[in-house]
Amino acid sequence: MKKELRLMKGNEAVAEAAIRAGADGYFGYPITPQSEILEYLMEANPAETTGMVVLQAESEVAAINMVYGGAACGKKVMTSSSSPGISLKQEGITYIAGAELPCLIVNVVRGGPGLGTIQPAQSDYFQSVKGGGHGDYHLIVLAPASVQEMADFVDLSFELAFKYRNPVLMLSDGAIGQMMEKVYLSPQKERSKVFPDWATTGKPATRERNIITSLDLDPNGMEMHNHKLQAKYNEIREKEVRYEEFQCEDAEYLLVAYGTSARVCQKAVLLLREEGIKVGLLRPITLFPFPTKRINELAGQVKGILSVEMSAGQMVEDVLLAVNGKVPVKHFGRMGGIVTTPEEVVENLKSKIIGG
């Protein structure tokens, strides 16, 4: 079936893609710069077409716990928020990860810390990939860099979430949420009528009870559960790494950036190449699992690497681990809601890496 072309904001694309992916429920609470997700869904009112539930909860905490409940029943459920709201959701997120339930969480990141600002930032990287909540768990983290990916990754997120019984986080930012681009939308999927065998859908006489919990008072049992989780994360590291390379074939220097920064860096690559400087860009699409192996390989080819992120330097730690001392690695990025410009990336590659 032919895909439908629209001009949409990133936030609207997430909402429309959720309906089309056959999601069963969205539970949210408004916060700039992602309120259009809830607004779009409310206006679209999919309850009347696909039967998808859209609900504005009384708080972020309530919304994530509604997701927990829906996910426990084997439903395709999601929530979205922006940085301060995502912080509020962390308790629920670690419970969902501990209980091994699939769901989608969308973070349209704004500048922090605290209430911060409503402008775009990427300073929630640590929170997204290193935990956020307590305990040894990982989310699968996808970083869309276009409105098209805001749409495409919704379906992909649900697919991965159910495949691994693991929450998936889409880590976007205010720029991608607010900008409009062309987007090709997938056809409407039916909402699933069959549920996974672990789902709490009512106990028939033919099987044992399904129990969804993140609690085990027996530490031996809890350690076993942790081993099982770690084995799953290792499988995800093995099979689900996604990245995109831009002009890396002959690159002598490398930029590493995701999301909006990756778009800015694409332009920087073009500007630098006009000057005859051979630069490539590696764009991680999955932040967990991180493209560690590929970055390590590229470190064998280039003279230095600049990690660009709208933060004080978070992802650069994973780049450093991947490079493992092979070549110099530096960070550049604006903070607090200021979007880095291509010209600034050009200057910083020159001063920190080429001349450094």
Add this chain to the structure above:
Amino acid sequence: MTEEIIIAGFGGQGVLSMGKIMAYSGVMQDMEVSWMPSYGPEMRGGTANVTVIISSERISSPVIRRFDTAIILNQQSLDKFESSIKPGGVLIYDSNGITRHPERKDIAIYRVDATEEAARMNSSKTFNMIVLGGFLKVKPIIKLENVIKGLKKSLPERYHNLIPMNEKALQRGIEIIQKV
């Protein structure tokens, strides 16, 4: 071909919607487009701007600081963006309320007195379409017919009766824009 445009003015002048219609027109012409609004404190404090990129290739950064064309609709925006136009670029402005006119010598400057013209036409709401008409004259990268198609796409159907009036405003803009 890549055209990087900033449109800046007061909130309520139709800055964001002008950008949106440009972007839709680009889509109608099978081009790549991006539309990046100011949505922050600026929007709440009265001034609004939007960056529109129309390109025959995949668009890299939607956030840019240097522009091929600046469409400027108030003094604050002129002060802020005059220096961001690339040498050889284009500045289009409405002189209404402007006390310090643009000074650069290395860009082409055009005046489209749309506020005045809209008042004369007795339709202040088509102000932004007069400006857009001026842009089409200076930078014919999008065709008028595609702008009309873009208008149809971006306006809810209940407003389609307003399209002829907007078309008239576009035509007027094409006629009145003049090089400074």
